[in-house]
Amino acid sequence: MGEIIKKNIAIIGAGIIGCAAARELCRYRGSVIVIEKEADVSLGTTKGNSGIIHAGYAGDKGTLRFKLSHRGNVLFRKYAPELDIHIKNTGSLAHVQKKSQLSILEELLENGKKNGAVGLEIITDSDTIKKIEPNIGRNIYASLHAREACIISPYEAAIALYENAKRNLVDFLFGSKVTDISYDKSRKTFFIKTPSQTIEADFVINAAGVHSDDIARMIGDKSFYISPYRGQYLLFDSEAGEFVNCINFRVSAGKSKGITIVPTIDGNLLTGPNYEKTCKDGSITTVEGLEEVRGKASQIFPDLPYEKIITSFSGLRAISGIDDFIISSSCENKRFINAAGIQSPGLTCAFVIAEIIIEILKDLGAGLKKNSKFIPVRKKVPRFDMANISKNKKLFKINNQYSNIICRCEKVTEAEIVGAIKSGATTVDGIKFRTRAGMGRCQGGYCRLRVMKILSRELKIPFEKVTKSGKGSYIAGDRMN
């Protein structure tokens, strides 16, 4: 049977939605636990993402995806500073290549205005477009400029929410795959089973990404299903980071927003994703998929510096049968709340989705009372800053680990890595997503063994027990005699 844990609210899934819901619940009294099958937050759909906070004009009218997107943008910009989430207001350009497509932009603009978005403008003058994006191709007919669009790092956002939730006493169970859920009607209690624990909870929030339909099935809810759609990306060296200045979309008639060419918040250049149906563990890259990304990106940026690619990756979109977000009590049990089908613009909408979940809980009489001890502020470990030598000197005086550079490409110091471990990183990928160690052009060639040694030392585990991303992903094999 294992350990028994009793909580008011259990959240299944520690992606951006699960973490945002957990953090939002910290504003109220009551005990919360987040159950995650992976070793860390953000390892599912959240990880493979374009990192865009959309301006709020896209999507079919009448859908939640459309309705929530502008409020999502506003809330993200409001909360990012207190959570120390690095956000940059780059604005976005959606490009069309033919005169006949101008009406698409006009419709998007109208939709955006209705949604409350400001700073929307259609530009047809190619000089003006060139001024914003000097490297753009000559074949652009018109572009919709949206000033409110921003870039962030999706995993940094999830990590920030996790750290703040943890500080406000939310429990996180990692490496705990939910295998069964039962409900005791008389006690109004869910029993959530993992291989080593049983969690008893009054309410459940299902934020399990591509697996949210499988989780819903555990209480007999067959009202929706999730189809994973893969998106593949190419990531370029920071030397190509200034190739574009803002978020660029190549508008297509299809379902997704089309290929994007974006600067990342960490100074790289990213292009993708394509859109292809796959299975739930289909997060792989393919020759054909990456070719498609290249082909489409080249249509609006013909001179993309492909020789500067440092890696490729893919992510999954959790797309529900109605092609919209499902944020509501389950038809089988009102106390079980689905937050499913969270595809684009799910990242943008994380905070507003969390707000809706709270409203549902309040309506259910969950008795949410204000938590006067809520600490809204999260501070990340300061970054060693190449541009600010005097700041680094001050950091060194406090802690000499700040002058010991472990990752040479991204200039990540020992202090940042130790700080990441203290705030919850347990794996090499956990360090990578928190500090960027291993994300640069040598892809960990220099720092991986050094990071493993620090993990081994700080977590007091043998070197060979350090993993890339949890159980099964060991790095070092047998110790030699």
Next chain:
Amino acid sequence: MVKDRKYDVVVIGGGPGGMAAAARVAELEIKRVLLIERDLFLGGILPQCIHSGFGVKIFGKELAGPQYCQLFIDKIKKLNVDIMLGTMVLSIDEEKNIIVSGKINGIEKIQTKSIILSLGCRERTRGQLNIPGTRPSGIFTAGVVQRMVNIEGYLPGKDIVILGSGDIGLIMARRLTLEGCNVKGVYELMPFSTGLIRNIAQCLEDYDIPLFISHTVTKIYGNKRIEAVRISKVDGSLNPIRASGKRISCDTLLLSVGLIPENELSKTCGIKLDSRTNGPIVDENLQTSTEGIFACGNSLYVNDLVDNVTEDGYVAAESALNYLRGWKAKNNFIDIKAGKGIAYVVPQRVSGSSDVLFRIRPGRPARDANIEFSGLGYKKKVKRVNPGELVFIKIKKEQFTKAALPCKGVIGIDIKA
């Protein structure tokens, strides 16, 4: 340990190139010399190269990497060279001010009259090859595994596939076999091996490890740890032949697919780089496009043998001393153009007023080839050339004056089969 923050020569990088340069400067003259190394020990890659084959040219005998390294460490310690370990150079400005960061002294500024860059190289990664599939653990570059095995004392796994026939991959094929791993094969994309011929014989053939040329990895399987790779033959244009694909199970994939000179630092001070070598453009004195900054080692171009790195270190050291004596480089250089059959040539420009040692990297294997210097009227016959082995050709300065440079300041070099 560091007495003064003002130096005559600062050598950046404590590998074989940097050690040779620092030692030679201190041996020849009484100068204020500083050697900066980011690792906690000197030697660069040598301490992890525990196989033998080093030093035949310099010491007249075969040594293991750590032995070769120790001879230089002992020498430097006896000389008047300041050493900063565990210290990373962050930037160099136009006045040759160097900003460093290290755990002991924090961030410091160092002033110097001249600089020798010996920054080493990094390995090409899976990301740059764009191998499709999942992203599990168990995929390593060969040098990382060499450090893991020979310094940290851990094996990477049991069933090994090696992609690329670069020298480190070949060396590790043997090393892992000796440690009881099952090396299933070395797969090379090109129709020829890119490693030294002696390494093919001594590391693969002697251990019955198969080498498959014109093959590559086209897919990676496994979610947590790598479980298998798909291997496909490639056609004449290096494109995989779909039908030839087969799945080979393994728990480790080693990549030995090329080395890239590290020059992020060179870029911070505006040194011009050669897109062929990925290293600085230098003259016969190994001076870069910035006066008083010299380059050697694998950040200049990727070497096959450490002995050559040491010799380049000596050249850079002597040039730095010449520079301190007030000697100035000419500004009307003759450009050297790497032509047919050649991947790159170092130096990329010459003054024409002194002897020049050309280091020529063949682009593809050839037998009974002619290496022709157009404009110099010089030709050299060679029995065979191989991309894994540099060709060294020394041209006397008289040859440049004799030619009277009808080539308008450009000398082309071609390998003609």
